[in-house]
Amino acid sequence: MADLPTPLFDCPRLSKELDGPRILIKREDQTGIAFGGNKIREFEYSLAPAVEGNYDILLHGAASQSNQSRVTAAVAARLGKKAVMVGQRDDHSEPITGNLLLSHIFGADIYLTDNPGEKIEIINRLRKEGHRVYNTSTDGYLLRSIAYVDGFLELSKQLQDQDIHPAALYVCSGVHTHVGLVIGARALGIPVEVIGIKPMPRENEESSRELACVAKKVALMLDLSLQINPADFECHGNYAGEAYGTVTERGRDAVLLMARTEGLLLDPVYTGKAFGAMIEHIRQKRWTKDQTVVFVHTGGTPALFAYGDEILSPKTEVNCD
Ligand SMILES: *Cc1c(COP(=O)(O)O)cnc(C)c1O
8 A cells, every 4th residue: 555665864954043053854745646745654554354354345544634544544445345434523624624634535434523432322323233343553463563573674774785884763643653663773773863753742751651651562573682671762742732633833943944944845743743743852962974874754734734823824823012
């Protein structure tokens, strides 16, 4: 399904603008199908059990602008399966645009609801009707991280071919992309710091523990004997804003800076926040001009269309003087 290897993109104007390290972007937004993103690479592995097990429905449910719902709908079409989306009725479900529009175009059955219990009810009803329902969030869970061990191998070969040795990778990740990259780096013995930025507010130590736990299971599945500790996972839960899906000023500035220096699109929910964190670390001089950092662009750009107002005209303060 995925169009691999994805390009590695140099950003000289951005480096100059930030007066910082060399910046490379691993274009996981260019994985091919349906505007790409990291979920296409994850699905290469995690949907194998759905294909082998003859599941007829791929189900996903999250925020109305979920990238994973959009990719689930597109990939279901490609595999000749039905997609069902049980999404939330939220601030970005109307008008129908962005990812939600695309899910409609890909022919998903879409339910938008305020009731979190409705997903289970719908799954139970579909099963009773005789369908085999594969939940793309929870089924094949560890395989999604394994896909990014593969992603690391691909990136590492591209870097090696150009004799580049980055000091750090930055990625927006809840679990899988971050876990996969760390396991890949550890397995190859490559000393690169992998820095994960959360799309939702989380306590950093708790995130590190959670990811280390998933990573141990992934290493076991791959037959790798690695000593994995929470300290292997640098997680930042404080760039997400008040809640998942809210636009932050830092994230918005990052989207605009990337677009205006390199002609490249980020998104307001995931990659803008991670890139905002990277800009802050560069401004704090964590990385010097003779170093290289790689930003892993996980996709998400269709959400831009649902967040247009917040990106172009942020809430301005009223000055009464
Ligand atoms: C889903 C998503 C992520 C997080 O993916 P993980 O599987 O948790 O690593 C990051 N960025 C974008 C654009 C996404 O859609």
